[in-house]
Every structure is written in structure tokens, then in C-alpha cells.
Amino acid sequence: MPLAFDVAAIGNAIVDVIAPSTDQFLAEQHLAKGTxxxxxxxxxxxxxxxxxxxxxxxxxxxGNTVAGVASFGGRAAYIGKVAPDQLGEVxxxxxxxxxxxxxxxxxxGAEATARSMINVTxxxxxxxxxxxxxxxxxxxxxxxxxxxxxxTITYLEGYLFDPPPARMAFEKAAxxxxxxxxxxxxxxxxxFVVERWREPLMAFxxxxxxxxxxxxxELMALFQTADIxxxxxxxxxxxxxxxxxxxxxxxxxxxxxxxxxxxAFPVETVxxxxxxxxxxxxxxxxxxxxxxxxxxxxxxxxLAAAEVIGHYGPRPLVSLxxxxxxxxxxLG
Amino acid sequence: MPLAFDVAAIGNAIVDVIAPSTDQFLAEQHLAKGTxxxxxxxxxxxxxxxxxxxxxxxxxxxGNTVAGVASFGGRAAYIGKVAPDQLGEVxxxxxxxxxxxxxxxxxxGAEATARSMINVTxxxxxxxxxxxxxxxxxxxxxxxxxxxxxxTITYLEGYLFDPPPARMAFEKAAxxxxxxxxxxxxxxxxxFVVERWREPLMAFxxxxxxxxxxxxxELMALFQTADIxxxxxxxxxxxxxxxxxxxxxxxxxxxxxxxxxxxAFPVETVxxxxxxxxxxxxxxxxxxxxxxxxxxxxxxxxLAAAEVIGHYGPRPLVSLxxxxxxxxxxLG
Numbered sequence: 001m002p003l004a005f006d007v008a009a010i011g012n013a014i015v016d017v018i019a020p021s022t023d024q025f026l027a028e029q030h031l032a033k034g035t036x037x038x039x040x041x042x043x044x045x046x047x048x049x050x051x052x053x054x055x056x057x058x059x060x061x062x063g064n065t066v067a068g069v070a071s072f073g074g075r076a077a078y079i080g081k082v083a084p085d086q087l088g089e090v091x092x093x094x095x096x097x098x099x100x101x102x103x104x105x106x107x108x109g110a111e112a113t114a115r116s117m118i119n120v121t122x123x124x125x126x127x128x129x130x131x132x133x134x135x136x137x138x139x140x141x142x143x144x145x146x147x148x149x150x151x152t153i154t155y156l157e158g159y160l161f162d163p164p165p166a167r168m169a170f171e172k173a174a175x176x177x178x179x180x181x182x183x184x185x186x187x188x189x190x191x192f193v194v195e196r197w198r199e200p201l202m203a204f205x206x207x208x209x210x211x212x213x214x215x216x217x218e219l220m221a222l223f224q225t226a227d228i229x230x231x232x233x234x235x236x237x238x239x240x241x242x243x244x245x246x247x248x249x250x251x252x253x254x255x256x257x258x259x260x261x262x263x264a265f266p267v268e269t270v271x272x273x274x275x276x277x278x279x280x281x282x283x284x285x286x287x288x289x290x291x292x293x294x295x296x297x298x299x300x301x302x303l304a305a306a307e308v309i310g311h312y313g314p315r316p317l318v319s320l321x322x323x324x325x326x327x328x329x330x331l332g
Numbered sequence: 333m334p335l336a337f338d339v340a341a342i343g344n345a346i347v348d349v350i351a352p353s354t355d356q357f358l359a360e361q362h363l364a365k366g367t368x369x370x371x372x373x374x375x376x377x378x379x380x381x382x383x384x385x386x387x388x389x390x391x392x393x394x395g396n397t398v399a400g401v402a403s404f405g406g407r408a409a410y411i412g413k414v415a416p417d418q419l420g421e422v423x424x425x426x427x428x429x430x431x432x433x434x435x436x437x438x439x440x441g442a443e444a445t446a447r448s449m450i451n452v453t454x455x456x457x458x459x460x461x462x463x464x465x466x467x468x469x470x471x472x473x474x475x476x477x478x479x480x481x482x483x484t485i486t487y488l489e490g491y492l493f494d495p496p497p498a499r500m501a502f503e504k505a506a507x508x509x510x511x512x513x514x515x516x517x518x519x520x521x522x523x524f525v526v527e528r529w530r531e532p533l534m535a536f537x538x539x540x541x542x543x544x545x546x547x548x549x550e551l552m553a554l555f556q557t558a559d560i561x562x563x564x565x566x567x568x569x570x571x572x573x574x575x576x577x578x579x580x581x582x583x584x585x586x587x588x589x590x591x592x593x594x595x596a597f598p599v600e601t602v603x604x605x606x607x608x609x610x611x612x613x614x615x616x617x618x619x620x621x622x623x624x625x626x627x628x629x630x631x632x633x634x635l636a637a638a639e640v641i642g643h644y645g646p647r648p649l650v651s652l653x654x655x656x657x658x659x660x661x662x663l664g
Contacts, residue, residue, distance in 0.1 A: 017422075019429075020649060053399065053426035055645050056388035067385065086418040086444070090349075094385035097351075112418070312644070313387050317352060 005101065006074040006289035008151035010143070010173050011062025012135040012159050012166070013080030013104075014114040015087040018126075018274060018312055019054030021119030026127055031119065036128040036190045038162060044131035047117055056087070057313040058094035059116055060135070061189060062157045064275045064314045068282025068304050070098045071320040072331065074289060077101040077147045079173070081138040087113040088134075094315070104142050110134050124270035124309060136163030140172045148173050149180040152289040153211070155281070158189030161197040174208045183288075185211035187281055188218040195221055202238075211241040211288065213281050219244060243284050243298060245277055250302060253294045262298035265306035265327075275314025279304035283320070290332035303329055337433065338406040338621035340483035342475070342505050343394025344467040344491050344498070345412030345436075346446040347419040350458075350606060350644055351386030353451030358459055363451065368460040368522045370494060376463035379449055388419070389645040390426035391448055392467070393521060394489045396607045396646045400614025400636050402430045403652040404663065406621060409433040409479045411505070413470040420445040420466075426647070436474050442466050456602035456641060468495030472504045480505050481512040484621040485543070487613070490521030493529040506540045515620075517543035519613055520550040527553055534570075543573040543620065545613050551576060575616050575630060577609055582634060585626045594630035597638035597659075607646025611636035615652070622664035635661055 026033055029047060039047065058067075066076035078095055082088030084106040091113060095102040114135035119127045138160075148154055154177040160170040174184050186209050188194050194201060202222065205212055212235065214222070219231040235242040236254040245251045250264040283300030292300070303324055307316050316323075324331050358365055361379060371379065390399075398408035410427055414420030416438040423445060427434040446467035451459045470492075480486055486509040492502040506516050518541055520526050526533060534554065537544055544567065546554070551563040567574040568586040577583045582596040615632030624632070635656055639648050648655075656663050 048425060051425075051429060053390065053429040053647065056422060058385065090388060093380060093383075097383060097385040312649070315385065317644070 003146050003150035004075060005077045005147070005151040007066060007069045007153050007155055007285045008077040008079070008147050009062035009066045009155040010079045010160060010170055011060050011157040012114055012132060013063060013082045013091055014060035014116045014130065014135060015091055016057050016059035016116050016118050016274065016314060017048070017054050018057060018118045018120060018272065019052040021052065021121055023121055026119060026121070031127050031129060033121070033127050034125050035192050036130055039129045039131055041131060044115065044117070044129070047129055051117060051119065055312055056090070057315065058091045059314045061159060061187065061278050062155060063091070063095060064278035065155060065282045065285065066100050067095060067098045067315045068279045068320060069286050070100050071316045072283065072286040072300065072324065073321040074286045077151060079104050079142055079144065079147065081135050081142065082106050083111065083113045083134040084108045085113050087115065101147070103144070107134050107137055110137055118274050120272045120274065124273045126272060126274040132163060136166055138166040138169050140169050143169050143172045143176070145176050148176040149182070151177070151182060153183045153185055153285055155285060156184070156186045158187055158193045158201065161193060161200065178208060183210040184208055185213070185285065187213040187277070188222065191217045191221045194218050198222060205239050209239050211243065212239045213243050213277070215245045215277065241294065243301065245280050251280065251298050253298050255294060258294060260295040260298060262295060262302060265302045267306050267310055270309050272312045273309045275308045276305045278314060279308045279316065287332070292330060292332050296330050299329055300324065303327060335478050335482035336407060337409045337479070337483040339398060339401045339485050339487055339617045340409040340411070340479050341394035341398045341487040342411045342492060342502060343392050343489040344446055344464060345395060345414045345423055346392035346448045346462065346467060347423055348389050348391035348448050348450050348606065348646060349380070349386050350389060350450045350452060350604065351384040353384060353453055355453055358451060358453070363459050363461060365453070365459050366457050367524050368462055371461045371463055373463055376447065376449065376461070379461055383449060383451065387644055388422070389647065390423045391607070391646045393491060393519065393610050394487060395423070395427060396610035397487060397614045397617065398432050399427060399430045399647045400611045400652060401618050402432050403648045404615065404618040404632065404656065405653040406618045409483060411436050411474055411476065411479065413467050413474065414438050415443065415445045415466040416440045417445050419447065433479065435476070439466050439469055442469055450606050452604045452606065456605050458604060458606040464495060468498055470498040470501050472501050475501050475504045475508065477508055480508040481514070483509070483514060485515045485517055485617055487617060488516070488518045490519055490525045490533065493525060493532065510540060515542040516540050517545070517617065519545040519609070520554065523549045523553045526550050530554060537571050541571050543575065544571045545575050545609065547577045547609065573626065575633065577612050583612065583630050585630050587626060590626060592627040592630060594627060594634060597634045599638050599642055602641050604644045605641045607640045608637045610646060611640045611648065619664070624662060624664050628662050631661055632656065635659060
């Protein structure tokens with residue numbers, strides 16, 4: 001029987017180290033709030049030594065998203081590279097325990113499994129410093145054609161533009177998906193990623209993308225404008241569907257002939273926004289794979305994002321399917 | 333300048349793997365709810381494969397306690413054994429980041445750093461399966477006399493009775509502390525530990541203990557009685573101070589001429605009781621080291637326990653000192 005998934009994702013396989021922090025600490029460490037910084041091993045050791053005590057949780061943007069898709073009851077697959085070390089085992093366990101198909105072989109004898117040090121300020125914002133380690137060694141050979149061809153939607157991280165071999169894997173997956181008549185989606189991931197890779201990202205969006213996820217800052221960086229309305233109209237002209245997140249203001253979904261503004265779900269206490277965008281994508285992708293209306297897709301995204309910002313860690317701690325039922329959201 | 337600590341603790345240095353679970357899963361895995369089971373590497377692998385996705389956090393009963401003492405603003409030291417692996421680095425970082433003195437050399441070439449798989453049921457109860465790994469290789473040579481002699485109170489885990497070399501370290505520490513005119517405290521840790529080591533535990537309590545922590549079940553197991561009132565009077569006769577935790581009912585403190593019943597602090601939602609007893613001990617030990625009245629010690633314990641059961645993970649996520657101030661508790 002051929003493999004069949006709602007969503008297959010490719011991403012940097014990362015374990016998060018999440019700790020409470022302060023604006024002063026971010027300033028001392030020269031970390032721009034709310035963004036992701038790539039750091040080398042030496043800097044990672046120094047930063048870790050300076051950070052507060054924390055907790056560890058499997059992360060990686062696309063990994064978080066497929067965990068969320070599975071939590072909605074969707075069938076999900078993941079492609080990403082870990083090392084055969086303790087954190088690699090944790091990452092692998094957590095995806096498989098969530099029911100995600102994850103068979104990319106670990107790579108020994110190179111770097112360690114990637115770690116992202118996530119500093120959470122009292123306002124719930126997260127600022128990330130990522131040591132990519134072996135995650136950057138994902139290659140085209142790791143892209144299993146059966147997985148991509150069997151997935152209704154292939155989902156790609158903008159973060160993958162950073163490590164060159166991973167970017168080739170990314171491009172192979174997109175080509176395979178399109179050739180099989182499947183949908184391709186991408187998240188812009190981070191404003192610095194957009195600034196580093198604006199031209200190839202733009203080309204990819206125009207040529208190969210059915211659905212793009214972005215927040216407002218990423219979108220304005222992409223079109224080099226401070227005018228969010230102009231950026232929204234530009235993305236509408238570029239990609240069939242754009243889902244733009246706006247933090248507490250919810251999200252806006254743009255298609256050629258449709259615009260939907262969808263409110264955020266209420267959250268009692270914002271503890272840690274790590275994974276909010278990833279879980280929004282999870283809900284949206286699940287809904288789209290199940291052919292739900294775009295507005296419902298966005299509501300599923302809001303629901304999942306609200307769950308994850310109520311606690312430390314980037315993946316849902318409860319079944320999103322059950323949560324959706326309890327809140328009366330259409331799950332198809 | 334000589335070292336000076338409020339509390340020095342010796343314990344099994346463990347990283348927790350905490351995941352949501354169900355009563356059915358505990359039954360299938362033959363795990364008695366609310367207790368700690370020692371398992372070997374093979375069983376650990378099988379259990380981990382069956383467990384849900386989780387988060388990792390530094391743990392170990394006494395490690396949690398000294399982290400809590402430091403969070404109250406106390407000076408704390410820890411003695412315990414990790415391996416030079418990723419989880420050992422996490423454990424070491426988290427204690428030092430909290431300001432705890434931790435200089436026990438890691439042991440390479442043996443087992444991995446200890447892991448405890450903690451299954452949290454929807455009622456917030458935690459059931460633990462621990463692979464002791466290198467933690468059991470703590471020896472008398474690891475007990476730094478300067479640390480013990482410099483500590484107002486030495487705190488020992490009942491769990492240390494399980495690995496024989498660790499138990500010898502435990503006994504050496506107690507002897508050093510007493511000889512230096514310092515206080516010795518112990519937690520009974522777990523009802524199975526009490527049943528396995530009843531006689532040596534009893535002898536240790538009678539000969540060398542100034543302060544014992546226990547919950548009601550552990551106390552009844554110690555005195556082999558189903559009558560909690562009888563057990564309370566027996567422990568009062570055996571040890572100068574006994575602090576007995578009673579879950580939501582708070583705690584009772586017994587000394588020769590004093591009895592204090594102290595209520596639990598209100599908790600909005602019980603998420604995960606992992607570390608509740610450890611944090612109770614942290615507050616109590618901090619208070620006692622600072623010569624606060626026994627009733628205040630118990631209130632500090634209740635405060636710390638309430639913080640930790642409101643979230644996943646066994647150590648406080650906020651400053652207990654600030655929390656205590658905010659709640660108007662006397663911190664000395």
C-alpha cells in the first residue's frame with residue numbers, strides 16, 4: 001500500500017532548551033528579541049553557560065507543525081537530520097510517540113543534534129539562538145520520494161535556506177510534490193531568514209508555492225516595505241493562498257478572491273509564545289488537507305496556537321482534536 | 333575563606349522525562365501509581381518507546397530541593413554523579429545556573445546519566461520509572477568534607493539506599509556533618525524505598541537524624557501500621573523534628589513539644605505533582621537553616637510545593653524568594 005499523509009514536512013531537527021530570561025539578558029547577549037540567531041558551537045557553549053536553568057523539549061519549526069497535525073488526528077511525516085545522541089533520541093521519540101512517520105537515518109561521526117536556546121521574556125516572547133549541528137547535513141538523499149508523493153501537502157521551513165545541502169533537499173521535495181500534483185507550502189520562518197534569502201525565497205514563492213505562512217514583519221521584510229497593506233496585496237498577487245499571523249490580533253488569510261480576518265483564541269496567560277506560529281500552521285495545514293474552508297483552516301490554526309502559548313514548550317500538551325471538539329470547531 | 337552553605341544535599345543526579353499518561357498505561361506497564369520504580373536499561377528503552385511525547389527537565393529529588401533552596405535565596409551545594417553526556421551537561425548547567433555549588437566530577441566510560449521516566453496522569457499524580465545509570469556510582473570519594481562541614485544542614489535522599497556505593501557516601505556525609513556539629517536531615521523518598529530498606533532506615537533515623545521528611549504512606553510503611561496517628565507519635569519519639577506532607581491537606585510538623593498543622597497553599601490547577609515533596613523540603617530546609625520557627629518553615633514548604641505543581645517539571649520556574657514576598661510569607 002502506498003504511503004498516504006495529510007502533511008509531509010522538511011525541517012531543521014532541533015531540540016529546544018527553554019529558559020526564563022529578561023530583556024537585559026537579551027541586550028547583554030546581543031540577541032534581537034523575537035528572532036532566531038544562528039550560532040556556532042563555541043558561542044552556544046558560552047550562551048548556555050550564561051542562561052538560566054531551563055527545560056528541554058523537541059522542537060524545530062516543521063517538527064512542531066507535524067506534531068500538531070498529528071495531534072489534530074492528521075497523518076503526518078517528517079524529514080530531518082539528527083545525530084545518534086541523547087537529544088537525537090529524544091527528538092525521534094517525541095515525533096514517533098505523536099504518531100508521526102519519521103525515518104530519516106541519523107548521522108553519526110559528525111556534529112551533535114541541533115539545539116536552540118530559547119530565552120523567554122516575561123511578556124512570553126521567545127528569542128532563539130540555534131546551534132544547527134547535524135541538522136544542516138540533511139541532503140537530497142534524505143528526501144524519500146514515496147513520502148513526498150504520498151502527502152497531500154508538503155510543508156517546508158524557510159529556515160532550510162540557511163544550510164546549503166538542506167536547501168537542495170528542500171528544492172527536491174518541492175519539485176517532487178509538484179510533479180505528483182501535490183500542494184507545496186512554505187513558512188518564511190523569521191525576519192532575518194527573509195533578509196538573508198530574499199531573492200531565492202521570492203523566486204520560490206512565485207514558481208513553486210501554493211500556500212505561504214508569514215507574520216507581518218516577515219512579509220514587510222520580503223517586500224521591503226513598511227506598509228503592511230501594500231505587503232498583503234503583493235503576497236496575494238504572488239501566491240494562491242497566504243496565511244498571515246498577527247499575534248494577539250489573530251490572522252488574515254488572502255486568496256485571489258477571498259480575504260478572511262480571523263480572531264485569535266483567548267488565552268488566559270501568555271507563558272511562552274514558542275511554537276505559536278508552528279501550531280497555527282499545523283491547524284491550517286490539517287484543515288486544508290481535509291478540504292475545509294480557508295476560514296475554518298485559520299480557526300484551527302488559532303486554536304492550536306492558543307494551546308501552545310499557554311505553557312512552556314513548542315508542541316501541544318493535549319490532543320488538539322479533543323480540544324477542537326470541546327471548543328466546537330469544525331474538524332471535518 | 334571556608335565554604336558556607338545553608339543546605340548541602342546528596343542525591344541521585346537524574347534528568348526527568350515527563351509525559352502525559354493515563355491510568356490504563358500505568359496498568360499495562362505494571363507501574364504502581366504515585367511511586368518510583370527502578371528499571372534497567374532494556375526496560376527503560378521499552379518503556380520510553382511506549383510513552384507519549386514529553387519534555388525533559390533536570391530532576392533528582394535532592395537536586396530539585398537544592399534548586400528550590402537557591403530559588404529562596406539560600407546558599408546550596410549538591411553532590412551527585414552524572415556522565416559526561418548531553419543529559420549530564422543539562423543537569424550540571426541547570427544546578428549551576430540556579431547558583432548551586434556542584435563540583436562532583438562526571439564519570440565517563442560507564443553508564444549514561446540517570447533518567448527517570450515520569451508518567452503524569454490527568455489527576456496530576458506522577459509515577460516514576462528510573463534508570464539509575466551512572467548516578468548509582470557515587471562513592472565516598474565524591475563526598476567533599478569541606479562542603480558538608482560548611483553546610484548548616486546536610487540533606488540526604490532515602491533513594492540513596494538503593495545503590496550500595498551511594499549509600500556509603502550517604503553515611504560518610506552524615507558522619508561528617510554530625511562530627512562538625514551540623515544538622516542531618518533525610519527524606520524517606522518513596523514507600524517502596526521504605527519497604528526495601530526499613531531496618532537500616534530506622535537505625536539511621538534513630539542514630540543520626542535531626543529532621544525527617546515523609547508523606548503519610550511512607551510513615552505508615554516505616555512503622556508497619558495502617559494507623560497514621562500511631563505512626564505520627566512513633567516518628568515524634570524517634571527524631572527531633574518530623575515534617576509530614578499530606579498532599580492537598582498540607583503538612584504536619586512534629587517536634588518533642590510542638591505540633592503544627594499547616595495548610596497547603598491554594599493551587600488553581602494541579603498540572604503535575606512531580607517535585608512537590610522536594611520543593612516542600614526546599615522551603616522547610618531554607619527556613620530551618622535561617623532559624624525561622626517550624627510553622628514558618630512549613631509555610632515556606634507549602635509555598636514552594638504549590639508553585640511546582642502548577643506546571644510541568646520538578647523545579648520552580650519563578651523566584652521563590654519573590655513569590656514568598658508577594659504572598660507575604662516571612663523569609664527571615
